[in-house]
Amino acid sequence: MAAQASIAVGSQVWVEDPDEAWIDGEVLKVNGDTITVKCSNEKTVTAKASHVHAKDPEESPCGVDDMTKLAYLHEPGVLQNLKSRYDMNEIYTYTGSILIAVNPFRRLPHLYDIQMMEQYKGADFGELSPHPFAVADVAYRLMLNEGISQSILVSGESGAGKTESTKMIMRYLAYMGGKAASEGRTVEKQVLQSNPVLEAFGNAKTVRNNNSSRFGKFVEIQFDQKGRISGAAVRTYLLERSRVCQISESERNYHCFYMICAGSPEEQEKYKLGDPSTFHYLNQSNCYKIDGLDESKEYLETRKAMDIIGISSEEQEAIFRIVAAILHLGNVEFAEGDDVDSSKPKNEKSMFHLRTAAELFMCDEKALEDSLCKRIIVTRDENIVKTLDAEAAKGSRDALAKTVYSRLFDWLVTKINNSIGQDPTSKCLIGVLDIYGFESFKTNSFEQFCINLTNEKLQQHFNQHVFKMEQEEYTKEEIDWSYIEFVDNQDILDLIDKKPGGIIALLDEACMLPRSTHETFAQKLYQTFKNHKRFVKPKLSRSDFTICHYAGDVTYQTELFLDKNKDYVIAEHQALLGASGCSFVSGLFPLLSDDSSKSSKFSSIGSRFKQQLQSLLETLSSTEPHYIRCVKPNSLLKPAIFENQNVLQQLRCGGLWKQLG
Template sequence: MASKVRFTVGSNVWVEDADVAWIDGLVEQVTGDELIIRCTSGKKVTANVSSVYPKDAEAKRCGVEDMTRLAYLHEPGVLHNLKSRYGMNEIYTYTGNILIAVNPFQRLPHLYNNHMMEIYKGAGFGELSPHPFAIADRAYRYMMNYGVSQAILVSGESGAGKTESTKMLMQYLAFMGGKVQSGGRSVQQQVLESNPVLEAFGNAKTVRNNNSSYMSSHISFVSQCSRFGKFVEIQFDQSGKISGAAIRTYLLERSRVCQISDPERNYHCFYMLCSAPAEERERYKLGDPASFHYLNQSNCIKLDGMDDSSEYIATRRAMDIVGISSDEQDAIFRVVAAILHLGNVEFVEGSEADSSVPKDDKSKFHLRTASELFMCDEKALEESLCKRVIATRGESIVKNLDARAAALSRDALARIVYSRLFDWLVNKINTSIGQDPSSKLLIGVLDIYGFESFKTNSFEQFCINLTNEKLQQHFNQHVFKMEQEEYTKEEIDWSYIQFVDNQEILDLIEKKPGGIIALLDETCMLRNSTHETFAEKLYQQFKGNQHFSRPKFSRSDFTIHHYAGHVTYQTDLFLDKNIDYAVNEHQVLLHASRCSFVSSLFPPSEESTKSTKFTSIGSSFKQQLQALLETLSSVEPHYIRCIKPNNVLKPAIFENSNVLQQLRCGVRNSITLIYFTGCKV
């Protein structure tokens, strides 16, 4: 939004600054389109009038609760307002009906207790200070008053506080729609207690290096975040009471099970189990978590502010509430322990050519322990890791795997077991909670990964960023296109506002045929294909595409020009990560387990045991996203945009440049809309 204000000597203005993004000052001289400005920092700058914005000299020190009330709604005004409020520990601000939440990186329990929920209950929107409870109450009132299902979309990058905001929304909806418990576990209890269970198995501490083109900071920071997406549908009866629920999850980051970077952590459940009571650790033959390969690839074992021992007990308690029996819990953690032991099995060259065997007595111990925990035959487990059966013209040939291939086979088994375990947990929770087939009303809460761009971006980041492209388009369509269509229909005089329409980027990724996912699937199905083959297909297909480029000095990387910035992807693991199947030897081995739980994770395959049908994770995920978007399009949406104020994840620090990049990536369209509509949202 270019400035259209006429400045005079003495005008209060905002001017761009390399250090703090925007700085305020006074105009000292006007020469045509050139302004000389003395900044409050003391330095004097010359700037073109088109890059200078007016400052409200009478703005309140504590800012305004709703940015539609700003005298000047522009980038520096919005940034300064959020910073002013954050400095007063006011972490929530409205832009019309959209709530912006700036992560405080500290507990503020007084904001979220029952007393606060009572205050927001039934209050008119905007009458009280901005709060997630107000968004939840508004969604609930709309549902009850108009009989229309609702959804609350919580977005923001990793570390911005999406998961915590989601918990608060669910807490409020349970408060409003909870039934008096008459015995047993209530639906609202089970919905709330599903959070710690899924967090134990789907959350991890991650490291994020913000050195990408859309970030201005180059500081490494750590955060605990969900490594899966979650959409919770809470169903209500006609009286507004919770009658059922369903949890849908998306794209668990299964590669994390076997590979983490320093100083990341693996999924919380591994460390919890290693901190369980002594008799349980002894039963699973567990010791120091640092002794396990899948955990000690990083120097971070303990997490500040997190007591793994207490979290283990809390997770077991939550499992009780959501209906997971103690036998099932024991089986779950036996599988978790088996995965840890499996990761410690190393291989060396065997006596035959290109063969492999466990490296030493230590590896044999862990192999034996894993087989005991899986309740399968030890020799069969070893052979499933070290050999492959290849079917050719009616006969089967046993092929040896070398030490490197055996290690890859081991990791593949660990990943598929963990993935099946996570899916079992989600299905079990959904079965225990139960859905209400007669319900006509629901409120969905979406907590899904934010836009990601790291030093290394693999298949997971590709799928995550596709998600964000789809959600951004949904935001555009709902907020902009519908708003402008309404203005045209009502013959209101207005000027068309340009906004980022990312349909061409979505076509690049998911168009059939010829999109990136389609070309990936095609490459996966061809024998002897490599990631270089895949990359070359992309280079040929998208040569000249304005949203795609090939980085210099790269043989197989590619860059997509996303709505939020350019991201370069490394293709070396794309093919492996896109193929979803259990190795036949692993499938047969674990289906034959004497443990009914383990066996149930690997039901008989419908495919011939001599071949494995290729299933594309990318295409399956695309279909899941499409179903999610269809659901979101059928309900009335509400938005919460979460902002990470600094990259060191500490309270009371507000980094202007960091926040500004997030505003430009996610919130700018809503701000533009308010400016355009004259504060009508």
């Protein structure tokens, strides 16, 4: 707990600074509640005493490896400590048992080699420098010795280093739990090789990260009684589908699209591919290359990883054929058709891409065109064919591309799970969670809403865990713990996911009512939550709403909430690909039983995600948690730059502050 030293003239202190967040200086004058400080940047400032913090005069320039060793555990102290360490390439620091990892944005291979793993093997926690291997080792030992399942929760904003940390943990566990001198397709190799495959299909370059995971991931590694890996399962969450058809400036589509464009000349010819800039789904952003990334090499590595996982060469062929088909599909443009409100492929070029897409999907060309340009309306008496105008046909094309891609991704995850295999007799597991951190952008849509719900849930889990630990500690020391404050965010969770009556339930309701719009949905929210202290209707807005999250206020734009929440496959698309001559493609679109295909059975992304989260939280609750908080030191993705304001914001959002005291 932070000690508050008395501040007198001549004391070394920290004061707030608009640029640096905190700056150090010496007290010149104390006048009741106000303190005048001569800062190290030569400025003199006067601040309220409560906004001035003591600085440890004996503070080591190298910092300390555990924040709890700091003389003063306050914001500036913590920030300075992380910064001093970062400047010396010490990117890891403990806060008690939590590991804080500051992204170095440069390779530090010596930190992660086999010798390093050997060193951490069995070492007491805290004995060696802070490291993800140490966290993994504690988890592994606890599992082995106490027989309790463990989880490692890796969090942080996009580009902070979650996936890299997760991979290190997995490597360490594979090292500890692998068979000696093993060869061939062992479980641990398959577990590790699932990473490049998932990354090829689920990662993309964004402005925040050149290799951003566009899905959440929970890897559950199962062990036998001797502590050897005996199975594994991957669960994924909310793949960003919109990216398949739409990319923003300086961003790219999923890596696999560029990989296939860099395939062998035979493949190029077979799939009628060419430069990425010739495809609409890739050329909207004018960004094709990633520094230091050789696409053709990545492609071969992905194929190799697929081999190890046990994806057959026929399956691999079908997978990349589908990827190529999606690219061709995206190049089909539409023009007004002969009838009113109808459409047809725009020109010969569009016909070529339509034909190629049909060939690659192994479906009928005319049927593909019809599924894009027409709808069949089923009435009690007859089926009526309704034509779509060019704009609607384009929407239908994109919907098809997104559906196929997300089915393909789900197939890969299922295949990985089936190939690696589950160990039904396993008593212990270590789960590693790599999931998007709290997000608050200029515009926030349904995705941010789901992501922030996840973070609220994880925060609650964290709060409960810390509270329990504190209780245990105090009980051990025979201290009355009734006054420890339990930070609770249940009210926010109720607002979002209570059934009935929460925002997700109201959204589902709106999606089912034929005449709802985002505006009627917003009105309903305003009405229902007008007295909720976590809900705000922003002034001057008719359809936005603000939620006061634990990490800060976020205003959501409801425009696309209804569309994005609806989870259905257009019947014509289902029929088309279900009838594909390629069993792989038709297998992605299995026939639905009569019952579930009825349009009345509404399926919602929000509700399904809520259930997935519920089940994740149940799994986590049966484990002992360990935390790694990743921090992104700058937005330039460059080494050796530590932006105080930026880091502070992340530490606050991580809810770490409450833990720090």
